[in-house]
Amino acid sequence: MIELQNLEKRYTNPATGQAFYAVKDLSIVFPDGEITALLGPSGCGKTTTLRMINRLIEPTGGRMLIDGQDVMAQKPEMLRRHIGYVIQQIGLFPHLSVAQNVATVPDLLGQNKAQTAKRVTELLGLVGLEPGQFAGKYPHELSGGQAQRVGVARALAADPPVLLMDEPFGALDPLARDKVQDAFLEIQQRLKKTIVLVTHDIDEALRMGDKVALLREGELAQFGTPNDLVRRPESEFVRQFLGEDALLRQLAGLTAGQLARPGDATGLPQISSKLNVRSALSVMLGERSEALAVMDEGGQVQGVLTWQALEEAG
Numbered sequence: 309m310i311e312l313q314n315l316e317k318r319y320t321n322p323a324t325g326q327a328f329y330a331v332k333d334l335s336i337v338f339p340d341g342e343i344t345a346l347l348g349p350s351g352c353g354k355t356t357t358l359r360m361i362n363r364l365i366e367p368t369g370g371r372m373l374i375d376g377q378d379v380m381a382q383k384p385e386m387l388r389r390h391i392g393y394v395i396q397q398i399g400l401f402p403h404l405s406v407a408q409n410v411a412t413v414p415d416l417l418g419q420n421k422a423q424t425a426k427r428v429t430e431l432l433g434l435v436g437l438e439p440g441q442f443a444g445k446y447p448h449e450l451s452g453g454q455a456q457r458v459g460v461a462r463a464l465a466a467d468p469p470v471l472l473m474d475e476p477f478g479a480l481d482p483l484a485r486d487k488v489q490d491a492f493l494e495i496q497q498r499l500k501k502t503i504v505l506v507t508h509d510i511d512e513a514l515r516m517g518d519k520v521a522l523l524r525e526g527e528l529a530q531f532g533t534p535n536d537l538v539r540r541p542e543s544e545f546v547r548q549f550l551g552e553d554a555l556l557r558q559l560a561g562l563t564a565g566q567l568a569r570p571g572d573a574t575g576l577p578q579i580s581s582k583l584n585v586r587s588a589l590s591v592m593l594g595e596r597s598e599a600l601a602v603m604d605e606g607g608q609v610q611g612v613l614t615w616q617a618l619e620e621a622g
C-alpha cells in the first residue's frame with residue numbers, strides 16, 4: 309500500500325519570485341494490487357506527485373509510506389529497485405536488442421543470466437510479443453505499440469510490487485492504445501501489482517482504474533471508484549471535468565460479456581460478448597428489447613444482458 313500524507317511540493321515562480329504549490333496537502337491511499345488512476349487537467353500536479361513517490365522529485369512537506377516504510381528514509385537507488393517506472397517516451401536503449409532492453413534491470417541487479425533469459429521470454433509472451441520474433445529486434449524496428457509493450461515488459465522485469473506509469477499509452481494511436489490497454493489489464497489480473505497511472509484521458513482513467521484520484525490545482529478533488537466519480541460527483545468541478553456523457557464513457561469500457569448473467573435467452577436479439585456495453589445499449593434501444601442474448605466466441609449463449617444490469621453497472 310502506498311500512502312501519501314499531506315504531501316506537498318512548493319516551487320518558486322522565477323518570473324515573480326512568488327511561491328506556489330504544484331501539489332498541496334495531498335492525502336491518498338493507493339490500495340495494494342489495484343490500479344489507481346491519477347487524473348486531472350494539465351498542470352494539476354499529476355506527474356509531480358508520481359515522481360515524488362520514486363524520489364525523482366523531492367517533496368517540500370508531508371510524508372509518503374510504502375508498506376508502512378517512510379520513502380524519504382530510503383536511498384533513492386534502493387527505492388527504485390522496488391518501483392517500476394513506465395513513461396510515455398519509454399526510452400528504450402537504441403543499441404540494445406529487445407531482449408537486452410528488458411533484461412537491463414535484472415542485469416544491473418546481478419541476477420542469474422539463465423534465469424533472466426527465461427524471465428525475458430516469459431515477459432515478452434506476457435505483453436503479447438512473440439519472443440522468437442521480437443527478442444532480437446532493435447527499437448527502431450518496432451511500431452509505437454510494440455515499443456510500449458517492451459517498455460512495460462522492462463518495467464516488470466525486476467518484478468517490482470509497485471509500478472508507476474506516466475501517460476504510458478499517450479503516444480499511441482487510438483487503435484493501438486486500446487490493444488495495449490487490454491493487454492495490460494489482462495497482465496494485471498494475473499500479477500496484481502500496486503499501480504499508480506497518471507493520465508489526463510478520462511476514458512483511460514475510467515477504464516483502467518480500479519480507483520480514480522481526480523486532482524485539481526495540486527489538491528485532491530475526489531477519490532473513489534470510477535462508478536463513485538461518475539454517479540456521485542462531490543463537486544461541480546468533478547461533474548464538469550468528467551462531462552455529461554461520463555456514464556456512457558464508463559459503459560464503453562465494459563463488454564457485454566462482463567455484465568452477462570445466467571438467464572433464458574430464448575428469442576432475444578443476439579450480440580457478441582466482446583461488444584462494448586455502450587454499443588449493446590444502442591442495440592437494446594434499436595431493438596426495443598430490455599434484454600439481449602450474449603453469445604460467446606463459439607456462438608453459444610453465454611448469458612443474458614438486461615437493462616437492469618446496465619443500470620447497476622452505470
Ligand SMILES: Nc1ncnc2c1ncn2[C@@H]1O[C@H](COP(=O)(O)OP(=O)(O)OP(=O)(O)O)[C@@H](O)[C@H]1O
Nearest residue numbers: 319320330348349350351352353354355356357508
Ligand atoms: N521544476 C519545476 N519548477 C517550477 N514549476 C514546476 C516545475 N515542475 C512542474 N512545475 C509546475 O507545477 C505544476 C504541476 O506540474 P505537473 O507536471 O505535475 O502537472 P501535470 O498534472 O502532470 O500536467 P500535464 O498533464 O500537463 O503533464 C504546473 O503548474 C507546473 O508548471
